[in-house]
Amino acid sequence: MLISIVYDSGYGHTAKQAQAVAEGVNAVPGAEANLIAVADGAIPWQTLEASDAIIFGSPTYNGTLSAKLKQFFEDANKPAWNELKWRNKIAAGFTNSGAQSGDKLNTLVSMALFAAQHAMIWVGLDLKPGNATSTSSVNELNRHGSWLGAMAQSNMDQSPEETPIESDLKTAAHLGKRVAGIARRFKN
Numbered sequence: 151m152l153i154s155i156v157y158d159s160g161y162g163h164t165a166k167q168a169q170a171v172a173e174g175v176n177a178v179p180g181a182e183a184n185l186i187a188v189a190d191g192a193i194p195w196q197t198l199e200a201s202d203a204i205i206f207g208s209p210t211y212n213g214t215l216s217a218k219l220k221q222f223f224e225d226a227n228k229p230a231w232n233e234l235k236w237r238n239k240i241a242a243g244f245t246n247s248g249a250q251s252g253d254k255l256n257t258l259v260s261m262a263l264f265a266a267q268h269a270m271i272w273v274g275l276d277l278k279p280g281n282a283t284s285t286s287s288v289n290e291l292n293r294h295g296s297w298l299g300a301m302a303q304s305n306m307d308q309s310p311e312e313t314p315i316e317s318d319l320k321t322a323a324h325l326g327k328r329v330a331g332i333a334r335r336f337k338n
């Protein structure tokens with residue numbers, strides 16, 4: 151079972167989140183994560199067509215997708231959308247921003263809309279909001295309280311070695327694991 155993770159990362163923070171998603175995928179027996187950084191060049195469209203699921207990842211720039219991930223979305227028109235080659239493929243998404251909110255929900259909405267336009271099946275998070283009570287903390291999974299996809303926040307003065315924090319990476323891994331598990335059920 152092949153799960154592709156197509157992502158962009160200008161400064162390495164979202165790449166770290168993508169790595170965590172991949173670790174979650176690889177934790178599921180029979181699942182293999184395939185990381186594709188859109189900035190690396192030619193997109194392996196045939197590998198994407200052969201994938202059981204595609205997980206999209208982008209930093210939130212100006213309250214939406216990075217230009218490079220948006221370019222990938224537009225480039226997918228001919229190789230994928232024209233014949234709806236990704237119909238019924240599982241899709242999911244993750245994003246990372248500098249501010250706590252940072253308007254990053256809009257980035258996930260853009261990904262989910264793209265997936266819907268490709269007749270894909272969107273999978274969100276199944277984690278209740280963390281850090282939402284007087285006794286909870288930022289160390290809980292899903293500390294940003296997102297259902298649509300995995301969110302992370304990276305302090306703007308820190309390197310990818312230091313930020314995002316562990317709970318955001320564990321949340322990303324949880325999404326990868328969930329997508330791989332659901333893709334396996336669809337395959338049977």
Ligand SMILES: Cc1cc2nc3c(=O)[nH]c(=O)nc-3n(C[C@H](O)[C@H](O)[C@H](O)COP(=O)(O)O)c2cc1C
Pocket residue numbers: 158159160161162163164165209210211212213214246247248249250251252253303304306
């Ligand atoms: C052009 C640009 C626009 C940005 N816009 C936002 C934004 O709208 N909201 C936010 O919280 N952070 C914003 N940021 C901060 C990034 O989301 C943050 O630094 C993130 O960790 C970058 O991820 P990356 O290292 O994978 O590129 C922006 C950064 C850049 C360079």
